[in-house]
Structures are given as C-alpha cells and as structure tokens.
C-alpha cells in the first residue's frame with residue numbers, strides 16, 4: 001500500500017478515489033461526496049454490499065450473519081462499511097441516482113444549549129453550531145466522545161438551516177454513552193462529525209406519504225416534518241408513532257400542534273403495551289398493524305419508516321402486502337450499539 005493509501009475504482013461509473021489504510025472503503029467514498037448506497041455503517045443492514053472485482057481487503061468482525069453470509073463472501077461480495085483496503089481495489093458498486101447533493105462530512109465543535117429528559121430512557125440534547133451546518137433533513141451525525149468507540153450516531157431532530165441541531169438519545173443501562181449524556185450541561189462542548197445518511201423525503205411533494213416511527217426513530221421524522229412545513233410542502237402526511245406505553249411517548253405537544261396548524265398532516269400515536277385500565281383512548285397494538293389498517297388506497301403512496309429493525313421489517317411486509325412498491329419505501333434502521 002502506498003503511504004497515501006490505496007487506489008479504489010468503482011464500476012460502472014469509473015469513479016476513482018484514494019482510501020487510507022485506516023479508513024473503510026465506505027467512509028472513503030462518503031468523504032469525497034460519492035453517492036454510494038449505505039445505511040447503518042456498522043454491518044447491520046447490507047445496503048453497502050458491493051462485489052470485489054479486484055484487490056484484497058481486510059474485513060472487520062461484527063457483520064450481522066443474518067445480513068452478510070459466507071455465501072455472500074464466496075460470491076466475492078464485501079460490505080464496504082466493514083472493509084479496509086490491503087491493495088488497490090476495483091469494486092462493482094453502482095452509484096445512487098441521488099435527488100439531493102451529497103454533503104461531505106466534516107468534524108466541528110458545538111456548544112451544548114439544552115439537555116432535557118424526554119422520557120425515562122430518552123434524553124434530548126440541543127447544541128449550537130458555529131455556523132448553520134449543512135445537512136439534509138433526515139441525516140445523522142456521529143458524536144465524537146473521548147473513550148466511546150466506535151462513535152455513536154444520532155439523527156438530527158430538527159430542520160437544517162439554523163445554528164442549532166437537536167438529538168434524541170436513548171440511554172441504555174450500562175451503555176457507554178449514558179453517563180456522558182447525563183454529564184452534559186449547557187455550555188459544555190460536543191464534537192460532531194457528519195452529516196451521514198440518505199434517509200429523507202423524495203422530491204415528489206404531490207404524492208401522499210405514510211411515515212412510521214418507533215422509539216427514537218421519531219428524531220429523523222421530526223427533522224423531515226420540520227423541514228417540510230417550513231418549505232410549505234403540501235404532500236399529505238400521516239405519521240404513526242409507536243411506543244410501548246404512554247410514558248415512552250414524547251414530543252406530543254409539537255406533533256399535535258403541527259396537526260392543528262397543517263391541514264396536510266395527521267398524527268396517530270400507537271401503544272403496544274399500555275395497561276388496559278390506564279385510560280388511554282388512542283390506538284393500541286403494533287404500529288405496523290395499525291398502519292396497515294389505515295392504508296386504504298395506496299396508489300401513489302410513498303412510505304418512510306424509521307426505528308428498530310423488527311418494526312421496520314413488519315411495516316415493510318405490510319406495505320408490500322398492500323401493493324406498495326419497494327422503490328417507494330424508504331427506511332432508516334436504528335441499531336443499538338454493541339459496546
């Protein structure tokens with residue numbers, strides 16, 4: 001390997017780049033703004049899979065064996081998010097036809113503005129950026145926290161174009177990020193790297209959208225909605241937000257306010273494990289099932305789903321059963337960090 005890194009050529013676009021030895025192939029592509037497919041960046045979704053046409057790579061351990069199997073390996077496939085180059089590389093990796101420009105990720109420092117507990121396990125963090133950081137609604141940022149590796153990734157929960165970014169952080173018992181988040185206070189510093197990701201509304205603002213969010217999957221939905229309302233996007237939008245119990249629902253005041261203000265927006269909270277005698281009069285059950293009950297005519301429908309993978313898989317199945325095309329279903333899988 002040359003000191004500067006390995007040469008990587010992508011087919012069929014003939015795009016060429018250099019990948020450092022300490023960089024995954026995916027990160028090298030993202031770094032120069034190439035519109036390559038990816039989602040989780042941690043071996044959990046399979047969206048970054050490519051065929052290794054030429055060259056050698058070192059694969060990091062940890063890819064989900066249900067997503068990336070030895071059969072894939074035997075066929076010459078790699079997950080670009082899990083591989084470092086050991087030589088010059090040729091990859092069969094078609095570029096996405098992106099509706100939006102790719103923004104090159106950058107590292108920058110922010111000032112913590114506000115920290116608030118949104119639910120017993122979700123903390124909201126708002127940071128002030130040194131300038132209105134460029135990102136697309138629905139994208140995410142890595143938190144660069146000393147002692148926490150790999151970097152944790154959180155979606156922005158507000159629209160781009162301001163000097164504030166808000167995050168919704170799920171805190172797990174014993175999780176490395178939990179102590180850090182709870183130690184944050186206004187005036188503290190937080191280093192961010194980003195933006196990353198392709199999740200976002202299509203440019204088809206005449207087509208109805210059904211949005212399904214679970215847990216902190218609400219964050220990118222809030223960003224999409226905030227951006228859509230600010231841009232006077234008139235597509236009919238129905239958001240179904242799933243949680244287990246009432247105390248896990250958050251941002252209800254904002255969502256209910258938007259539903260009152262915007263005739264094109266409806267909102268249905270759905271609880272799966274709320275006690276029968278609690279007085280909850282809203283929808284009950286799995287959010288994917290409730291979504292299916294609300295679908296009606298799916299002609300022209302686009303679907304946006306964000307949250308834990310089992311919820312996403314259930315919702316995608318319901319949508320496919322109803323006749324929604326795969327090309328009209330966009331997902332953002334939230335995977336719990338392994339360490």
Ligand code: FES
Nearest residue numbers: 041043046048081
């Ligand atoms: S498996 Fe590589 S981006 Fe998800």
